[in-house]
Amino acid sequence: MxxxxxxxxxxxxxxxxxxxxAVSAGAEDAKAAxxxxxPLLVYRTGPYAPNGTPWANAxxxxxxxxxxxxxxxxxxxxxxxxxxxxxxxxDRGVECYERLKDKGPTGATLFDxxxxxxxxxxxxxAPVDKIPLLTxxxxxAEAQDGMVFQWNFPLLGTYWTGADILVQYIAKRExxxxxxxxxxxxxxxxxxxxxxxxxxxxxxxxRTLGFELVKIPVTSPGIEQKAVWLQVRQQRxxxxxxxxxxxxxxxxxxEAQETAFPRDHLLGIWxxxxxxxxxxxxxxxxxxxxxxxxxxxxxxxxxxDILKYVHDKGQGTGPREEVGTVxxxxxxxxxxxxxxxxxRAQEHFGKGxxxxxxxxxxxxENLALDQKKLDALGFGEMLKPFATSCSNHxxxxxxxxxxxxxxxxxxxxxxxxxxxxxxxxADKTAEAYAATKNIAIRTDCKS
Amino acid sequence: MLYRENGQFKTSYDAxxxxxxxxxxxxxxxxxxxxxxxxxxxxxxxxxxxxxxxPFLILTIAAIGLNILVGYCGQISLGSAGFxxxxxxxxxxxxxxxxQLNFLVTLVLSGGAAAFVGMVFGLPSLRIKGxxxxxxTLAAQFFLDxxxxxxxxxxADSTSGSVSTNPIVLLGWSIERPVDKYLLVLGLLCVLTLxxxxxxxxxxxxxxxxxRDMDVAAEVIGVRPVVAKLSAFAVSSFYAGVAGALxxxxxxxxxxxxxxxxxxxxxxxxxxxxxxxxxxxxxxxxAAFFVILPLLLNRVPEMIGIDVSTAMKSHMEAMIxxxxxxxxxxxEPHGLARLWAIxxxxxxxxxxxx
Numbered sequence: 001m002x003x004x005x006x007x008x009x010x011x012x013x014x015x016x017x018x019x020x021x022a023v024s025a026g027a028e029d030a031k032a033a034x035x036x037x038x039p040l041l042v043y044r045t046g047p048y049a050p051n052g053t054p055w056a057n058a059x060x061x062x063x064x065x066x067x068x069x070x071x072x073x074x075x076x077x078x079x080x081x082x083x084x085x086x087x088x089x090x091d092r093g094v095e096c097y098e099r100l101k102d103k104g105p106t107g108a109t110l111f112d113x114x115x116x117x118x119x120x121x122x123x124x125x126a127p128v129d130k131i132p133l134l135t136x137x138x139x140x141a142e143a144q145d146g147m148v149f150q151w152n153f154p155l156l157g158t159y160w161t162g163a164d165i166l167v168q169y170i171a172k173r174e175x176x177x178x179x180x181x182x183x184x185x186x187x188x189x190x191x192x193x194x195x196x197x198x199x200x201x202x203x204x205x206x207r208t209l210g211f212e213l214v215k216i217p218v219t220s221p222g223i224e225q226k227a228v229w230l231q232v233r234q235q236r237x238x239x240x241x242x243x244x245x246x247x248x249x250x251x252x253x254x255e256a257q258e259t260a261f262p263r264d265h266l267l268g269i270w271x272x273x274x275x276x277x278x279x280x281x282x283x284x285x286x287x288x289x290x291x292x293x294x295x296x297x298x299x300x301x302x303x304x305d306i307l308k309y310v311h312d313k314g315q316g317t318g319p320r321e322e323v324g325t326v327x328x329x330x331x332x333x334x335x336x337x338x339x340x341x342x343x344r345a346q347e348h349f350g351k352g353x354x355x356x357x358x359x360x361x362x363x364x365e366n367l368a369l370d371q372k373k374l375d376a377l378g379f380g381e382m383l384k385p386f387a388t389s390c391s392n393h394x395x396x397x398x399x400x401x402x403x404x405x406x407x408x409x410x411x412x413x414x415x416x417x418x419x420x421x422x423x424x425x426a427d428k429t430a431e432a433y434a435a436t437k438n439i440a441i442r443t444d445c446k447s
Numbered sequence: 448m449l450y451r452e453n454g455q456f457k458t459s460y461d462a463x464x465x466x467x468x469x470x471x472x473x474x475x476x477x478x479x480x481x482x483x484x485x486x487x488x489x490x491x492x493x494x495x496x497x498x499x500x501x502p503f504l505i506l507t508i509a510a511i512g513l514n515i516l517v518g519y520c521g522q523i524s525l526g527s528a529g530f531x532x533x534x535x536x537x538x539x540x541x542x543x544x545x546x547q548l549n550f551l552v553t554l555v556l557s558g559g560a561a562a563f564v565g566m567v568f569g570l571p572s573l574r575i576k577g578x579x580x581x582x583x584t585l586a587a588q589f590f591l592d593x594x595x596x597x598x599x600x601x602x603a604d605s606t607s608g609s610v611s612t613n614p615i616v617l618l619g620w621s622i623e624r625p626v627d628k629y630l631l632v633l634g635l636l637c638v639l640t641l642x643x644x645x646x647x648x649x650x651x652x653x654x655x656x657x658x659r660d661m662d663v664a665a666e667v668i669g670v671r672p673v674v675a676k677l678s679a680f681a682v683s684s685f686y687a688g689v690a691g692a693l694x695x696x697x698x699x700x701x702x703x704x705x706x707x708x709x710x711x712x713x714x715x716x717x718x719x720x721x722x723x724x725x726x727x728x729x730x731x732x733x734a735a736f737f738v739i740l741p742l743l744l745n746r747v748p749e750m751i752g753i754d755v756s757t758a759m760k761s762h763m764e765a766m767i768x769x770x771x772x773x774x775x776x777x778x779e780p781h782g783l784a785r786l787w788a789i790x791x792x793x794x795x796x797x798x799x800x801x
Contacts (some may be wrong), residue, residue: 001650041755044756044757044758044761045761045762046761047757049758082756082757083757083759084757084758084760086761088705089705090699090701090702090703090705090706091502091698091699091706094698094699094700095498095502098494098497098498101499102494116607117609117703117705119703120607120609120611120700120703121609121611121699121700121701123611123701124611124700124701125700140607191596191608191701192608192705193607193608193609193703196607196608217597219593219596220705226527372510437611438613447564
């Protein structure tokens, strides 16, 4: 009898909670008019958390900075809410999207899913709900073609531009593209949409330049890589391209050290070149080279502002030491692009008013950040000036080489991807997508 | 007082053996069905339908399937998400390669494919039981994970491994709005629940339950273990396949192999353990609990005023599920369904308990 009573009480409490939840789900209070809501899809748990957390912290810190230093965007305060996706769980990402897309007086500003897999799922929904997807340096590579992918913005880089730049860098090291003939490259990639994205471009390059491409997938989450690196040893590639994320990166570097693969022939994409990946290995990763989207680690003007206006006031989202790390800076860039899209939209649709998703999409498509604006924002040292347009949803395709010297990342040269090769490829793939999905190619583009 | 059976005399065997012999039960279920088909589409918003109710309905189908295998037949299976994946990918391939097929036919065929695969991976159950069978089905899960990623035929040679589906069109009815999706899934769930309930009350169901309770004795009295166990795997995988196809087409729209990995298998197992093994209504309770708990964890701390980080909420979800499973297995192995049954028992003699 006592056991049943206890269970009755427990069950009644649960039902009461559910009832109150049902009531509260319906009653969304009408917010004050002048707010711009930013949904933040993050992953602070799971095997990808080491890399997702600095990114998420940076996004929040930047929004807090804009509120504290500038009072919002022309007086419109920025609000935000985080939602946990664990990177690989597409259904969670979709659930977070559904929950947050209508929040705020004008709905969600844009979505930065922080995951290529979730981007694929949301690419279907974003045009229906009219909310843009900002996928800086990830997502669908063919989405740079804005004529088909009206709502996707892979600003500053995609996996095709990244792969192309890696090939260019290797060519430079070898003394010219003609020296790549007969070489062997191994692509060690996470067996997820993220890892498979660069394959079409690498295969195209291997056809034209004559190198052999060996594809070695790593099952998510990539904690177990002994078999992978045994394969690498058997294949004896000249260079290994690492396309990992989360703990896969640090495991790969440890395994490379154990199988004595020369670390200076190990090259990583910009998501495989951050402090969490190399800190565990430290000196053992010396010589490891990775890309970064134009700027790597370092404290520039915007980071100083964040330390002053956010962290010094005790409002910092993460630890203070994280400010200025590679992924933190990239998160800042992404947050800055989101806010600048809102600002640009406000210039066109009404200053001081909260912007809808459609208006923000226009802002993203008409972004023009020159050196003066970048300096004013504090990103003058970090980014080169760029502009987007209707057909050009990528803006710029630069990436910088950085090398780990055992204790820190040392920045190297800046490279630009070969858009003469990539743009036709992207357009062709985008048209094929449009054909299967019955999407009409836009006719309202002036450029 | 409310639940009195006085005056309800059955005059035929059919009437005595019906699914819901008590008139109040019949009225309640009819009212519930009417409310689900009529009231919910009118009252529920898009978010509630898309994020709560549709996943709840689809997971209930999968949970019923797993309950048949684990609860009724006693064969532990950790591979149910793999069978869901089989259903989803077969349905995807059929819609891509044979687009003329009616979607319901596609669903049946994908369920059938999943049933076949389930039977193949259920063969070890003829020799091993309990934990060993759980590991064998876990192997099935990982094998299917591998197959969907490595065999490009399944994803119609997509480079990214991610597949996306077009909206379903059934006889001219384009299923795009959440309301349409909800009605489709609800209709399928009703049919499938009825089928499962009848199966468990038939001679096959009795064979399953005999195998669960004491398989050697069952074999002695003439229940063929091959038929009982493999049919349980087949039916369970059929349900999982249909649920997987619906999960991919209706709920996700676009998915990658990671959508059907081992964590979903474990979640299904949690659902039926908490809901109640060996009970139809237990599958419903378990699925509802699973869908509602993350939302509660998101809303309740805000309402009380405690600030909880997203990471903490994620961890708490895992902790609470784990704690509840231990609690239910120790205290009430028949889960929430038993509570429901006890409630009905008490109502039959309320307000004069004895």
